[in-house]
Amino acid sequence: MAEITTLHYLVVAAALFLTGVIGVLTRRNVIIILMSIELILNAVNLNLVAFSRLYNLHGQVFAIFIIADAAAEAAIALGILIAFFRNKETVNMDEVDLLKW
Amino acid sequence: MLETVLFLIFAAICVGGAINLLAQKHPISSALSLIVVMGSLAMVYLLLGAEFVAAVQIIIYAGAIMVLFVFVIMLLNAGEEERSATGSRVAMVLGVPGLLAAAVTTGWVLTRHGPASTPVVLGEFHGSAHAIGRLLFHEFLLPFEVTSVLILVAIMGAVVLARRGE
């Protein structure tokens, strides 16, 4: 069986990245869009950790910062969605129409 | 041999979970697929020897962040999304070739990268909590401290936005 190289990990990351981008561009549900963004962040982390093997540990440290930031963003997302929901009673982007999209 | 099998299993679960996330209609199903992605990614990190990142991935991502997501879904009682039929054809015409182009370009760029063809050997751990901790409190001390401002801003923001109107 073929040997697994760093390249294989990078391909998995690229697949996650593309899936995330498709999700953001095609789904209308805000929560699913947010999860797609999380997918992209995970792809970034996988890239960093895979490259970190080739060079130094800085990639892994970077990944930890990204995880911390993802937590902060999730907290903000909660707040913004609640504020938004109170006004509009929906989480569908199609109904986000007060300001023309 | 073992690493090949393990990698293939977890990579497949990971990508499959991501695709399932998009295929599901209900946010809760998507959230569960995302947890699957996170979990299998942690295993992939372990294969790469990044034990600390793998642990953090489980604790913070699959734990804290996903709980937050599920909480939002429950709180807002978000149901299935209504898909609009309009625009989906435009998306097919423009999106599919665009996507293929992006995938081919990315794949081409990745294969052209020389260092990436080094084999990954299982059990060659680097990335222990000790080593990461040293980096965080030496070379990366300032970003680490400044992250506290980031978290503070996020907490303030969540409180301000979620508070009932006075």
Next chain:
Amino acid sequence: MIPSGDYIRILPEIVLSIFGMLVMVIDPLLGENDDRKSIGVVSAIGALLALGATFIMAGHPGEAFYNILRVDDFAVFFHVVVILIALACILMSFEYLKVQEIRQGEYYGLILFGTVGMCLMSSAIELVMLFVAIEISSISTYILAGFRRRAAESAESSLKYFLLGSFATAFFLYGIALMYGATGSTNVDAIAAALRQGTPVMAYLAIALMMVGLGFKVAAAPFQVWTPDVYEGAPAPVVALMSTGPKAAAFAVLLRVLFGTAAPGWFWAVWIAAALSMTIGNFGALVQTNVKRMLAYSSIAHAGYLLVAFIAVRNMEQGVSAAMFYTAAYAAMNVGAFAVVSHFASAGEKYVSIEDYAGLGRRSPVLAAVLTVFLLSLIGIPITGGFFAKFYVFRAAVSSNLIWLTVIGLVNSAIGSYYYLRLLVMMYMKEPQSEESVPSVPFAAGFAMAGCVVATLYLGVFPNRVLQFAIESARTLVH
């Protein structure tokens, strides 16, 4: 041990953080019905002290915290610009917050913390630090955009800004990850050294993705779609901040990343982005009826002019200094314009359509005169900062043989003058629609407006000192 000099190199950030926390402590100590202006005063003092700290910092150039950041003239320039912007926004918020009945404590805290992020963006040379700084500045502006809690548009503005902003950040991060893969480092200097050795293909993709991310942050076409909606829904003083502060800082990042890392192959990408931004911005602004939306499109156009300077670098100092000068001039005139808009908007931001400005010249001659200065500067009329900003950019473009781009830019400036003039005509030539008197400008907001007028005219009459400083800063950019 970290040498004490390192702490001086982040002194402005330390001062801003301390005052941010101070504001948060004072807020709950005040009674429910106390006047909360004191919080604003404290934050204004904080911004002033941070400005002072910047001058102390300027005396200690060099790297700090294990090469995480570098204090050089370039960083000092953007520190001053960003802190002044924050100060002006704090001053114009005193009255605004009271009129709109917005909670004050967290508002000022978020502005101060956001400024910490913007300052660090201009001095960071390590991509990890850069990323954390960008996130601080972005997250605080996402929240500030949603502060008009009674208005549904505000929540929507905040949501859109957040979704597109974090999508952009994700792209930026993917670019950073690939750059790390291509060069083995996340330090700007080390990346530059590696890229001078030879350029892996991956570096091109990395730069492209990073530029997508930063393109969103500076609202350059084709990533500008969020701008009008977000600016329309967000509170006016916040728009003053977010159309200038994070943007200036993001331009600083772009300059550092593109020139500091000796990044390859971005010439045509920036060329197209500049041409598109100018055209979309100006044509979009022509049809707007809302002043905030019009200024949003105008800000897209100005981002386009600024990007012209990025590729006008046959003589690098000339191009980079033109970009820096433009940032400063744009900040002065745009903050000023939004100061007038936020004062005039009144409770619930009622008066924001262009028709509402009819007869302002008669109803409030001073306010109209002040707005006139900013509009003339945005057009680029001589003796205002906007004139020299455009002049330096196009001079650099011509001497770099970017003839087509210069032509596109000049045609766009001509088109652009139409919608600014339309607002001027509305103010001076049309009969007022209501005889309701415009409330007189309170001291703090007046001070902010006066400061912006002085800055705009200063840059238009004595541009040399700032330009000289920018030229020297540009020299420190490449190592």
